[in-house]
Amino acid sequence: MSDAESQIDADFGTTEQDDFEPVQVFDDGTGMDLRPGADNCYKCTSCDTSCPVAEVDDDFPGPKFQGPEQWRLKRKEDTDIDGSVMKCSNCMRCDDACPSGVPLSQMHNTARGEYVENHMDKLSAEYIRNRILSNYRTSAEIASKVPRLANIAMNFGPARWVMEKTLGVTAEREFPEFARQTFREWWEERGGPQVRSEEKRVAYFHGCYSNYNTPEVGKAMVRVFEEFGYEVVVPQQRCSGTPMFANGMLDDAKRAAGINVENFSGLIPEGYDIIASCTSCSLSLKQEYPELFDIDGIQDLSSHTYEAIEYLRIHEDVEGAVADASVPDQAFAYHAPCHARNQGLNRQSVELFRELDGVTIEDVGDSCSGISGTYGWKEEKYETSMKIGEEMFDHMHHAEGNVGMTECPTCSMQMEHGTGYDIKHPLQLLEEALV
Known part of the structure; x- marks a missing residue:
């Protein structure tokens, strides 16, 4: 090696900022001061209108409340973090939508951290479930030692029913194979x-x-x-x-x-x-x-x-290489993950493969897939997840291709779950074309 x-493999701490005395709104010890970001919010509600959860859940107050408004309440009053922050899916589309640079997802992440630390019962099924889902690597490492057994056990109907009833992991989804x-x-x-x-x-x-x-x-x-x-x-x-x-x-x-x-x-x-x-x-x-x-x-x-x-x-003329290549005829319905959009990468695969001989690729729109990592695996959020994904499912069904494509592994789970399509990563098609 x-x-x-x-x-x-060690624990790493954080360092306090010392150029000014920060306002400790969320008591998490990081020393961050979010005053400038919160004060930049002029309540245009662009973040709220872009939020996929708020679109389908009337009880969710939206990212403007979860971010700058809650921050201001917390600063001026002895106000606890509102539990609705746990309904945020962390899609981070609000960051993209904000015209004035309010650090919305930073506020949401910080607020969730305080809520979990100070208000969530560490012996509750919700906390245990969330901790297991958050640390997927731990359970995956164990399962990968006996992948055949794990694949059978994790998708055994009664076992999924038990997980839903005891931990709140939805039985509606099949676990991905190891x-x-x-x-x-x-x-x-x-x-x-x-x-x-x-x-x-x-x-x-x-x-x-x-x-x-x-x-x-x-x-x-x-x-x-x-x-x-x-x-x-x-x-x-x-x-x-x-x-x-x-x-x-x-x-x-x-x-x-x-x-x-x-x-x-x-x-x-x-x-x-x-x-x-x-x-x-x-x-x-x-x-x-x-x-x-x-x-x-x-x-x-x-x-x-x-x-x-x-x-x-x-760094490379990958478009030129793809334009000179060819693959057997195939058509794809491409979904850009929210976290690709946050990086300005939402159309890169469509632009890359549209000149590849043998390939038809169609962007299925700018809607969120709805799964948002662990969000759609929670029993109480499953229906919300599927409602968010309806627009994407509909566009996929009307696209020419019956194979999906995305860069996000959990989006691929949702795409397959909602349509039955096989899903490819763009790198797999790039390998097929060039290697």
């Missing part, structure tokens, strides 16, 4: 990097799902980048923290972030950029880490992190 792939060989097992078996380069170097953040459930996506990423002459390394890593942020488990997220920052940021001076195949992972490293944590190296990690196809479009 190379130095780039060595593991560091791969018989994880991505990291494949990586070690092949002997690590097959290309060496002093000029073109990337470190792959594969995340949990590509490791345990869809290693074919990780393999495609490696093979495509090696085709373009890149040295690919795969450092030891933890979950990106996305499901932890969404469930208010900020201590868990901080631990994971500390390990990831330590293992990846040290590669940047050696010429490595960080590449993710999941848009939620790339957004977490780019945006949520520096918003919520003060860890040495975190800003470098943020500024050197890219989604995989985004990186190729910046």
Whole structure:
């Protein structure tokens, strides 16, 4: 194993800001001052009208209340965090919609963290369920030791019924299958990097799902980048923290972030950029880490992190390579994840593959898929999740293709669940065309 792939596993703390005395609205110890962001809100309600949860749930007060209005109440009065913050799906579309730069998702994440820490019963079924879902990597690592048994057990009807009744994990969804060989097992078996380069170097953040459930996506990423002459390394890593942020488990997220920052940021001076195949992972490293944590190296990690196809479009003539390639005839219904839209990547796959001979690809619109990571796995939120996804399902059914495409693993679950279509990652089609 190379130095780039060595593991560091420790808890990392945060550092207080000392250039001014911060206003401690949310008692989470981070020392952040959100005054400028909250004061920028002039109540235009663009965030509320963009919120997919507010659109289908009349009881949800919306991101404007959950962000700047709740912040102001908390600052001026002895007011507890409203429990409705747990209805926020963390799609982060409100960030994109705000015309004045209010850090809405940062406020939501911070508020959820305080609510869970101070108001949620740690022995409640809801807390235990949310903690398990947030730490998917832990359960996936165990299941991957006996994948065949795990796949049978997790989708055994009575077992799903018990999980719904005891923990509130919906029985309506089938659990994704665990791969018989994880991505990291494949990586070690092949002997690590097959290309060496002093000029073109990337470190792959594969995340949990590509490791345990869809290693074919990780393999495609490696093979495509090696085709373009890149040295690919795969450092030891933890979950990106996305499901932890969404469930208010900020201590868990901080631990994971500390390990990831330590293992990846040290590669940047050696010429490595960080590449993710999941848009939620790339957004977490780019945006949520520096918003919520003060860890040495975190800003470098943020500024050197890219989604995989985004990186190729910046640094290589991947459009030209695709235009010269061909694949057997196939048609795709493409959905851009919300966390791709937050990064300005919502049409990149449509733009990339529209010149690929043999491929028809259709964007199925700008609606949210509705699953939002762990959100749609909760029994009490399942119906809301499906209502949000109705527009996407309808557009997919009317698209020419009967195969879906997306960069987000949980969006792919929702797409398959709502339509029955097989789902591909864009990297898999890129591999088919170029490798």
